[in-house]
Each structure stands twice: as structure tokens, then as C-alpha cells.
Amino acid sequence: MNSSDDAHLTETLLDSRTLCDGSFLKARCDTVRLPDGRQARREYIVHPGAVVIIGLLDDGRVLLERQFRYPVGRVMTEFPAGKLDPGEDPLACARRELLEETGYTAGQWAYAGGMHLAIAYSTEIIHIFFARQLVAGAAQLDPDEFLEVCSATPQELALACRSGEVTDAKTLTCTLWLQNVLAGHWALDWQGQDEPARP
Structure with missing residues (x-):
């Protein structure tokens, strides 16, 4: 191609x-x-760029969140994500966003790849990370941030994507990644907490 x-x-x-x-x-x-x-x-x-995190819980479920997205006027179900600060390393951003939004930290990380979200009218690139060996903690939300942390089985998430309940583009793309990783079709290079799982 x-x-x-x-x-x-x-x-x-x-x-x-x-x-x-x-x-x-x-x-x-x-x-x-x-x-x-x-x-x-x-x-x-x-756009400054962003990260999205596919958090794999020990019980086989994936970590999700629900929050009101003002531009579309509705509550959306999506994978945890956030924008890069100026000069910020994508992995550092992924660790920060996972902790701030969900309270979880991860023992292992794997970089999956990048996706351009809206190539016709935006420079935005979102770096996709997988995280596992998750440990729960207290979220550190910004004062203007309101969200609900939840989880689903990969099958439940796929059905929600199919039915139109989940329409967020990054979550749809990450669900494709998740399915292929779980099926053994796409390999990940898992790195420990202090190793550079970088793009």
C-alpha cells in the first residue's frame, strides 16, 4: 500500500x-x-497530540470511563485518554492520565501504535498504549473533570461498538486492537514500569 x-x-x-x-x-x-x-x-x-490506554484488568475485563462530552452533547463510553503536555513523552502522559482519571497504576506497558483521528481537518495523533498488572488507587481529577470509571468484558465492549452504544473513534479503533491482541494475531512488546515502552 x-x-x-x-x-x-x-x-x-x-x-x-x-x-x-x-x-x-x-x-x-x-x-x-x-x-x-x-x-x-x-x-x-x-492539536498537541494525545494518548489512549487499554487497561487490562486481572479478571479479564477492560478499564473504561463514562463522561459527558460537550461538543456532541452526550455521555460517552471510552477508554481513558488525554492530551500531551508540551514536550511530554507519550508514555509519561499515558501513566499520568491513567492515574489522574482512574486512580490505577500499571506494572507493565506496551506501545501499540499511533492513530490519526481526523486526517481531513486535524493534526491530532493519538498514541495507543496497553497497560496490565493494574493496581487500584484514588483518581486525581481536575476541578472541571467529572467522569465515572467502569469496566466491561471484551465481548461486551465489542457488542456495544456493534450496537452503536459506543461511537467514540479512538475506542472503536482500540477495540480492534484489543480483539487482535487477545486472538494472538498482533503481538505486543511488554515492558516493566521503568522500561521504555515508547513509540
Whole structure:
């Protein structure tokens, strides 16, 4: 599926301007040269990147959370996740987010890969981590953060994805990863707490 020469598909930046410079997201409008020489505009969101954690509980269930997501106006069921701080290592972010949102720490971590969430209009990349040997503790939520920690069997999660109960894109993608890892089709390189399970 890869090509060694994608010049016939590549767009070249000519000019860039900022549309919005928020504390979290930034919006840009770029003028590009198309492969055929014409020009076009590309509006997109600049995102700092994020992590998502597939937490494997000792009883075979996976760690999930439910929280109200304002842009879509509903409570969503999803894997724990969070954005990278400036210069933050993705594994450090995964450890921090797991603890802050759920109270859990993990004895072992494995990096699964990255996913681009909305390639047509965002730079966002989400780094996927698996975590196991989980130990429960107290969550450390931000003052404006309200969520409910829950769990499900992989089969229950897959059914929720199939029925439309779970529609979060990162959780759908992670469910695919989970199914393939549990079936033995996709291998993970598990690392201890102090080892670099990095992208």
C-alpha cells in the first residue's frame, strides 16, 4: 500500500495564517499548490497530540470511563485518554492520565501504535498504549473533570461498538486492537514500569 514516490499526490505549502489561537486548539488556513499546479485552501486544527490506554484488568475485563462530552452533547463510553503536555513523552502522559482519571497504576506497558483521528481537518495523533498488572488507587481529577470509571468484558465492549452504544473513534479503533491482541494475531512488546515502552 506504500509508494516510494508520492510526488503525484503531494500538496506543497505556499502560505499559512492563523484563524484561531486557543489555549488548547489552534485553527489554521493554508494555501497549497496541488499536484497539477493549481492552488487550494486547507483549513485545519492543530492539536498537541494525545494518548489512549487499554487497561487490562486481572479478571479479564477492560478499564473504561463514562463522561459527558460537550461538543456532541452526550455521555460517552471510552477508554481513558488525554492530551500531551508540551514536550511530554507519550508514555509519561499515558501513566499520568491513567492515574489522574482512574486512580490505577500499571506494572507493565506496551506501545501499540499511533492513530490519526481526523486526517481531513486535524493534526491530532493519538498514541495507543496497553497497560496490565493494574493496581487500584484514588483518581486525581481536575476541578472541571467529572467522569465515572467502569469496566466491561471484551465481548461486551465489542457488542456495544456493534450496537452503536459506543461511537467514540479512538475506542472503536482500540477495540480492534484489543480483539487482535487477545486472538494472538498482533503481538505486543511488554515492558516493566521503568522500561521504555515508547513509540
